[in-house]
Amino acid sequence: MTATAVPVPAPDADEALARRRDAIAVSGWGAPYRFVQPHNACFWVYLLLVGLGLWKFVTLSLPTAEIFADANTAAIVSSGLFALVFLLFLHSFDRYEKTPGRLALTAFIAGGFAAPWAFALPGNAALMDLYGKVFGQTFAEDWEAGLTAPFVEETSKAVFFVLLLGLAPVVIRTVYDGLMVGAYIGLGFQILEDVLYGQNSAMSHFGTDQTSTVLETFAVRAITGIPSHALYTALFSAGLVYVIGTVAQPRRVGRGLALIATAMLLHGLWDSAAALVGPLGAAAVSAMMLGLTVAALVALMLAIRLGGTRERGYLRAILQPEVVDGTITEAELDAVAGDRRQRRHARRTALRSRPKGVSRRREKHVMKATLDLAHDLAAAGGGESRQVAHSRTEIARLRARRH
Amino acid sequence: MSRSGLSRHRVPAEHRVLGLDRRTFAYAVPALVVYLLWAWLVPWIDNQVPWDDPIRAGDVLQVTDDVTMTPSAGWGLVSGLRTSDKPRDGTVATDQTVLTEDGIYFEVTQGPFTGSTRRLLRQINRISTTTGDPAGFSVTGSPRPLTTDSGLRGLVEGFESQRNVGVSAAFVVDDTGIEVQVIGTPEAMKQKRRDIEAMLLSFTDTRRDDS
Numbered sequence: 001m002t003a004t005a006v007p008v009p010a011p012d013a014d015e016a017l018a019r020r021r022d023a024i025a026v027s028g029w030g031a032p033y034r035f036v037q038p039h040n041a042c043f044w045v046y047l048l049l050v051g052l053g054l055w056k057f058v059t060l061s062l063p064t065a066e067i068f069a070d071a072n073t074a075a076i077v078s079s080g081l082f083a084l085v086f087l088l089f090l091h092s093f094d095r096y097e098k099t100p101g102r103l104a105l106t107a108f109i110a111g112g113f114a115a116p117w118a119f120a121l122p123g124n125a126a127l128m129d130l131y132g133k134v135f136g137q138t139f140a141e142d143w144e145a146g147l148t149a150p151f152v153e154e155t156s157k158a159v160f161f162v163l164l165l166g167l168a169p170v171v172i173r174t175v176y177d178g179l180m181v182g183a184y185i186g187l188g189f190q191i192l193e194d195v196l197y198g199q200n201s202a203m204s205h206f207g208t209d210q211t212s213t214v215l216e217t218f219a220v221r222a223i224t225g226i227p228s229h230a231l232y233t234a235l236f237s238a239g240l241v242y243v244i245g246t247v248a249q250p251r252r253v254g255r256g257l258a259l260i261a262t263a264m265l266l267h268g269l270w271d272s273a274a275a276l277v278g279p280l281g282a283a284a285v286s287a288m289m290l291g292l293t294v295a296a297l298v299a300l301m302l303a304i305r306l307g308g309t310r311e312r313g314y315l316r317a318i319l320q321p322e323v324v325d326g327t328i329t330e331a332e333l334d335a336v337a338g339d340r341r342q343r344r345h346a347r348r349t350a351l352r353s354r355p356k357g358v359s360r361r362r363e364k365h366v367m368k369a370t371l372d373l374a375h376d377l378a379a380a381g382g383g384e385s386r387q388v389a390h391s392r393t394e395i396a397r398l399r400a401r402r403h
Numbered sequence: 404m405s406r407s408g409l410s411r412h413r414v415p416a417e418h419r420v421l422g423l424d425r426r427t428f429a430y431a432v433p434a435l436v437v438y439l440l441w442a443w444l445v446p447w448i449d450n451q452v453p454w455d456d457p458i459r460a461g462d463v464l465q466v467t468d469d470v471t472m473t474p475s476a477g478w479g480l481v482s483g484l485r486t487s488d489k490p491r492d493g494t495v496a497t498d499q500t501v502l503t504e505d506g507i508y509f510e511v512t513q514g515p516f517t518g519s520t521r522r523l524l525r526q527i528n529r530i531s532t533t534t535g536d537p538a539g540f541s542v543t544g545s546p547r548p549l550t551t552d553s554g555l556r557g558l559v560e561g562f563e564s565q566r567n568v569g570v571s572a573a574f575v576v577d578d579t580g581i582e583v584q585v586i587g588t589p590e591a592m593k594q595k596r597r598d599i600e601a602m603l604l605s606f607t608d609t610r611r612d613d614s
Contacts, residue, residue, distance in 0.1 A: 039413075039414045039422060039424045039427075041430075042434075045435060046434075049434060049438060052438075052442075063533045064530075067529055067533055118442060119437065119441045119442060122441060122445075123440070123445055125446070126445040126446040126449035127445055130445070130448065130449050130452060132482060133449075133455065133456075136456065137480065137482065137483065137485075137488060138488045138489070140482075141484065141488075141490040141497065142490045152441055155437050155441075159433045159437045160434065162430050162434065163431060163433075163434045165430055166427045166429070166430025167430075203530065204498060204512075204514040204515075205514050205515055205516065206516050206526040206527065206530070206580050206582065207529060207530055208516065208517075208526060274493070275490070275492045278491050278492040278493050279493075
């Protein structure tokens with residue numbers, strides 16, 4: 001290979017616009033999500049299963065609502081705060097195509113009511129019983145959690161991701177969509193499971209010191225909460241996108257199964273930590289949990305990196321015509337649509353080459369406004385709209401203002 | 404087709420089944436299958452498999468880290484650990500120990516508790532009225548002192564519901580509450596009265612026993 005650099009010609013305006021339209025059509029970016037779809041079997045199955053879960057939740061929780069009032073209040077407040085923080089985190093992480101709010105809510109409710117109460121509660125109890133009957137009490141004490149939750153709970157949450165894939169086939173198309181929607185399902189599961197654990201914990205203290213008992217349980221769950229249901233389901237759902245395949249993501253069965261197996265393995269190992277290394281002492285259990293937390297984060301980062309490549313390609317294709325038109329610079333495009341290293345480098349370049357009089361802070365705002373423009377362009381199907389015009393005006397305003 | 408991917412009004416004729424879009428079935432069916440698996444099939448299989456862990460003469464159950472009980476031979480152990488069981492995770496006693504015989508359930512629950520035995524029994528009754536037999540739960544008589552063969556002191560009282568009768572007992576041993584509930588049909592409870600009494604009297608604080 002020679003080292004002669006052959007300059008890649010910049011796409012002309014028509015070609016850039018055609019690529020933008022293709023990117024939006026294939027990725028499903030900006031496509032609306034509608035929950036009520038009477039012709040869609042997924043809609044009715046969703047209603048049925050969420051209804052069953054809600055019914056179970058109410059019939060199990062209502063009789064004890066009065067005597068466990070303090071526990072329920074503490075569980076709802078603490079879990080609600082945890083959910084709020086996690087939702088803010090998810091929202092800020094959702095930098096490419098924003099998950100529509102109603103889709104996130106649909107996922108959260110399915111994960112919170114249907115999966116734990118209609119599926120996991122009877123499934124977990126029966127499977128754990130069977131382990132005790134078949135393998136004896138000692139085996140059950142050690143392994144029942146680790147050999148139950150990864151199968152019952154992960155599949156219970158995963159089928160709701162598949163159901164949502166049928167409800168929003170254009171919105172959920174990429175691995176990144178799988179990660180985000182899966183995280184919302186898992187978060188719902190985690191929060192409602194915490195409420196259940198809160199009640200169990202109050203019950204195990206014979207209904208005394210309910211608030212402090214629940215807060216203790218919540219604190220342990222929050223501190224050790226990184227390898228949580230949100231993370232497991234995000235990985236599992238991303239894996240399902242690979243296994244099922246979509247218009248935007250060609251089928252990659254091996255990669256998908258690897259992600260699914262990773263989610264189940266992490267969950268199983270976490271629940272079996274005490275049995276696996278317990279004989280070595282409490283420090284060994286803590287070390288294993290720390291190791292699993294790191295492994296979970298590495299797996300998540302890997303999945304984000306795998307999914308991010310395609311999303312960045314769409315983002316670049318959507319914004320490229322804006323470079324041709326002069327709305328943003330090539331460096332600014334790289335700063336929002338490059339990979340992490342490219343983004344860091346391009347951001348520095350964009351900041352250095354910012355027009356005279358534009359502050360560094362202002363240039364960062366320009367990049368945020370550029371992302372807003374991409375979302376508005378996607379929502380407009382690549383054409384013009386009032387929002388698109390507004391976003392362009394915002395970029396111009398931010399540039400013009402002197403500091 | 405709309406941008407949401409599905410027809411907003413009428414499903415194309417070749418895809419329509421009972422007004423539904425047949426193409427969505429592939430996404431809906433897995434949820435129903437997995438629901439049937441976990442909510443119906445596995446619990447049904449569980450019900451078909453009998454408990455087969457009979458208590459043998461000499462077996463002793465560890466109901467808290469320090470307290471043991473001696474079940475009557477022939478009863479079935481549903482959950483709980485024998486003193487000879489040594490799980491890898493270091494658990495000495497499970498939160499709940501359950502024995503069964505002729506439809507009678509002998510359940511021992513342990514947990515942190517700092518109040519008096521009388522208060523524990525009151526709490527047990529409060530919870531039982533909401534979580535127990537939906538046909539109704541009412542205490543019969545007032546609590547009576549119970550001193551086990553090893554000298555452990557607690558309280559015991561009877562209760563009844565529409566179909567069953569039972570006894571509740573409570574012990575508090577070093578900030579650990581122990582709740583015992585025995586429930587069954589009046590006939591079965593009458594037949595197994597000696598076993599139940601013997602098991603209630605067998606609760607032993609092993610530290611005191613050692614000293």
